[in-house]
Amino acid sequence: MISFLAYTKSKNELTLLKQTVTDISSVLNDEDLKMYGFSSRDKFEKFLENCPVLDISCVDICGNGGIDYAKKVRSTNKDMSILLIVDLSLSPATYIIPSIMAASLLIRPFDRAAVKNVLDTVLKDYCEYFEQEDGGKSFVVETREGKxxxxxxxxxxxxxxxxxIFLGTDNEEYSFYGTLDNLEETLDDRFIRCHRSFIAAKKRISKIVLSKNIVVLDNGCEIPLSRSYKGKVKEAIQI
Structure with missing residues (x-):
């Protein structure tokens, strides 16, 4: 599954982006497309409060707050491709920055041909990256809807x-079939088994409460810590 976000204050541009990415993705990849589209600033800001995992984003940075929007989307999706909608009034120095890392630009005024050209390149690059399973940077969840x-x-x-098995991120949960025993064998040392029903990301553990047999994660979530894994967790996590 490819997840695509589009935000632009122009409803016509939003329609154009949606139509173009749908047409291109149907030809390049047989995975389903999950689309998030916004022309309302208020709705987009609400969406950003719990931004899900995204593969590709297109963000309008013209006007107040635009740069911050792009930074926010990037901060919650380190590995996605992001393209920016800009105009000639914006200095490239304001958006060609490490905290955004734009893959490409759509410069206003643009037409259907320009959108197709840019999105075609971005989507092709993503599909190649997807097929390579990104060199071990991502976990691949396989469902009936696709990857x-x-x-x-x-x-x-x-x-x-x-x-x-349910994979939890800060804002979403993904489910797939399997066992934690088999999964544990495939994961590297960034993760640790805490309980027969839980594996946690080491860097997300903020503290261990031995008196309550729980592991507290940095988002406030508490997961059980079983006696059989207590020693291993204490040894691996120096908090």
């Missing part, structure tokens, strides 16, 4: 419940 790449850097925990 979803979730950057390891954004994973908070894995939980086993209801005969499925």
């Amino acid at each position: 979803q790449l979730v950057p390891y850097s954004g994973i908070v925990y894995f939980e086993s419940r209801n005969k499925k």
